[in-house]
Amino acid sequence: AQTVTQSQPEMSVQEAETVTLSCTYDTSESDYYLFWYKQPPSRQMILVIRQEAYKQQNATENRFSVNFQKAAKSFSLKISDSQLGDAAMYFCAYRSIGASGTYKYIFGTGTRLKVLA
């Protein structure tokens, strides 16, 4: 069975600085997807970034980028130029490729990010 581990329950970053959130996972599959989701106080989960396991290039979305190390089963999220609006819970998630139309997401326990003004 696949597992996702986020070992940092809480992180703090100064506004405009850079922070890295850690995520490790365990799987025997070779093809899969990895995601970072943000959950603000409104509790709606918002997709931040996605990485396909077969792609060696790390995904980037504006100020958000990942460091994907497939052999080490590590998937960290880097937030550059942190903004007050980045404060939220961040969840790492794993998804098998699955058959067409079928999938299951496995989420980590989350990291609470505080942004200090």
Place this chain on the structure above:
Amino acid sequence: DAGVTQSPTHLIKTRGQHVTLRCSPISGHKSVSWYQQVLGQGPQFIFQYYEKEERGRGNFPDRFSARQFPNYSSELNVNALLLGDSALYLCASSTTGSNEKLFFGSGTQLSVL
């Protein structure tokens, strides 16, 4: 376009009662999945429905059931409620295929007293 909508937003029930939660997916999305998020934890997969058929089930007891309607909306039913069922229930919709992405609703906060 409207996002994923869930109703009700909050619900209070007592032990042993039954509850029905509802979800309307984004227009064009044929897949709906349900997640339970207990306070302080990440979401846990309950069900996935695609084209009105169950395509996946997580490790939840048979008290949990769901269905998807012809318009792709979905209901999650929980019977014989327990205190431990208190949680945020999230619905997500998606298209399918290699480019699939989940879009979540704001959830239904269920409190069981």
